Every structure is written in structure tokens, then in C-alpha cells.
Amino acid sequence: MLYIISTPIGNLEDITLRALKTLNKADLILAEDTRKARILLGRYKVKRPTLSFYDYNKEKRIKYILSLLKDNKEIALISEAGTPGVSDPAYFLVKHCIKENIPYTALPGPTAAINALILSGLPTDRFMFIGFLSPKKIKRQRLFQELLGVKATLVFFESRYKIIKTVSDMCRFFGKKEAALVREMTKMHEEIMRAPLEVIYERMQKNTVKGEYVIVIDNRS
CATH class of the missing domain: 3.40.1010.10 (Tetrapyrrole methylase, N-terminal domain)
Structure with missing residues (x-):
């Protein structure tokens, strides 16, 4: 078994x-x-x-x-x-x-995608889990283009090593969308950053990147 x-x-x-x-x-x-x-x-x-x-x-x-x-x-x-x-x-x-x-x-038990979705404060009635993205920029951008037509809350995983680059790429497609960047869930330094994605990206430039991240984007509008 x-x-x-x-x-x-x-x-x-x-x-x-x-x-x-x-x-x-x-x-x-x-x-x-x-x-x-x-x-x-x-x-x-x-x-x-x-x-x-x-x-x-x-x-x-x-x-x-x-x-x-x-x-x-x-x-x-x-x-x-x-x-x-x-x-x-x-x-x-x-x-x-x-x-x-x-x-x-x-x-059953803890699931980072669902936990981040709940913490994000974004709509939960319809969502799509994407997971980790391709390390290749062309593949990422092709996927983002496809996702533009998906009217749902989108959930992505990303490591601290690539988070800034990934969010930068996302801003080209989802910059004006309401989003949440969630890190260190259930730990002492849990943090949820909520704002349009382009604003989150600007804030990230001023902060130290630590922990594992979940990116949640409201793509319904």
C-alpha cells in the first residue's frame, strides 16, 4: 500500500x-x-x-x-x-x-498553493495552479500570453533565486492586475505583499529577497 x-x-x-x-x-x-x-x-x-x-x-x-x-x-x-x-x-x-x-x-494536509490563495485575499471561486515556470524566457512569455485569456486567479511557485526576474517578465503581461506575493508561509517571517503586480515589482527592488515564494494574480478582469 x-x-x-x-x-x-x-x-x-x-x-x-x-x-x-x-x-x-x-x-x-x-x-x-x-x-x-x-x-x-x-x-x-x-x-x-x-x-x-x-x-x-x-x-x-x-x-x-x-x-x-x-x-x-x-x-x-x-x-x-x-x-x-x-x-x-x-x-x-x-x-x-x-x-x-x-x-x-x-x-490530506498543508498545500502551499491553497494556503497562498487564501492569504492573498484575491477571488478563490475560480483559480488555476500553474506551479513552477520554465527557466527559458521564451517559454515563460508564451505561457503568459496563453494565460491572458484565462479568466481566473492564477497561482505560481518561484524560488528566491529567480523571483525578481520572473515578476519582471510577468509585469509585461499582468502589470496592472491585482496580485499578492506570499513568502515564508506558516513561519515566523510570513509576509503577504498585496498590490498591482507592477507595484509589487517596484517594492521588491528595495527589499532583500529571502524564502520561497508564491505569486497570486487576479486575472479575471
């Missing part, structure tokens, strides 16, 4: 009782980032074997993981943070479980 487990996106106290119970009984814990997993598991004294499972080794690992599942082992899957399957390789494993008729379930 495969258990897809949501984990905290910042504050380690946001773990559920069910998640801890499942992690403690797992034969193996698959982790997108084993170093970060050890911090969480150590905090709650979970002493189970771990194995890395991420985009660049998923093809190599899949056969072994499926063999364990077929042998009735209980495997827990956790991402670097938040809910597996959202901008990480969980989809790849679930797809194979479906194909091989292997049972699986998902344990």
Missing part, C-alpha cells in the same frame, strides 16, 4: 496525527529531499528507513519501489514540503500504481 502524505510547508507543528501514525508504521519512507525529511522525522522521533525519490532518479527507482509494493510493503511518500503530487514526482508513482493495480491513498 502506498500512502501519499502531506507534510508541513514551514511550521513543523502542522503535521497531522494520522500522518505521524502512518510514518511510524511504514516499511519505507520515500522522500523528495532526505535531508529535510530527517529534520521532520527527527522532530517526531520517527525511526523508519528512508529512500530518496525525486525527478532525476524516479526512473531508476520505480522498478524497485513497485516490487516492494507488490510484496505488500507499506510505503509512505513525502515531498520536500506540502502535498505530494503538486509540482513533484508523486504523479509519476501514482500513475504506475494505477497501471499495476496497486492500492494507494492520500493523507
Whole structure:
């Protein structure tokens, strides 16, 4: 049985009782980032074997993981943070479980995209999650052009290393749109910046860029 487990996106106290119970009984814990997993598991004294499972080794690992599942082992899957399957390789494993008729379930919990959407104060009745953008400028701009016709609140992920460049590119297409830039969610320095996107970009030039970011844009008008 495969258990897809949501984990905290910042504050380690946001773990559920069910998640801890499942992690403690797992034969193996698959982790997108084993170093970060050890911090969480150590905090709650979970002493189970771990194995890395991420985009660049998923093809190599899949056969072994499926063999364990077929042998009735209980495997827990956790991402670097938040809910597996959202901008990480969980989809790849679930797809194979479906194909091989292997049972699986998902344990709900923190999700950065939804948390940021709620914090943004922007409309939530219709939204589209985009996730991380291509590192190639032409592909990003092509996507932004396509999204201009989507009348919904748009949600993007971005790292601190590329956030200023990404918002700069976005301003060409969504500069006048109401937006929110959310960072360090659930942590001590959580911050939500709300304004038209071009104003947010101007403010960013004056501040130190830290943490992981979610960009939310109201594209309905």
C-alpha cells in the first residue's frame, strides 16, 4: 500500500496525527529531499528507513519501489514540503500504481498553493495552479500570453533565486492586475505583499529577497 502524505510547508507543528501514525508504521519512507525529511522525522522521533525519490532518479527507482509494493510493503511518500503530487514526482508513482493495480491513498494536509490563495485575499471561486515556470524566457512569455485569456486567479511557485526576474517578465503581461506575493508561509517571517503586480515589482527592488515564494494574480478582469 502506498500512502501519499502531506507534510508541513514551514511550521513543523502542522503535521497531522494520522500522518505521524502512518510514518511510524511504514516499511519505507520515500522522500523528495532526505535531508529535510530527517529534520521532520527527527522532530517526531520517527525511526523508519528512508529512500530518496525525486525527478532525476524516479526512473531508476520505480522498478524497485513497485516490487516492494507488490510484496505488500507499506510505503509512505513525502515531498520536500506540502502535498505530494503538486509540482513533484508523486504523479509519476501514482500513475504506475494505477497501471499495476496497486492500492494507494492520500493523507490530506498543508498545500502551499491553497494556503497562498487564501492569504492573498484575491477571488478563490475560480483559480488555476500553474506551479513552477520554465527557466527559458521564451517559454515563460508564451505561457503568459496563453494565460491572458484565462479568466481566473492564477497561482505560481518561484524560488528566491529567480523571483525578481520572473515578476519582471510577468509585469509585461499582468502589470496592472491585482496580485499578492506570499513568502515564508506558516513561519515566523510570513509576509503577504498585496498590490498591482507592477507595484509589487517596484517594492521588491528595495527589499532583500529571502524564502520561497508564491505569486497570486487576479486575472479575471
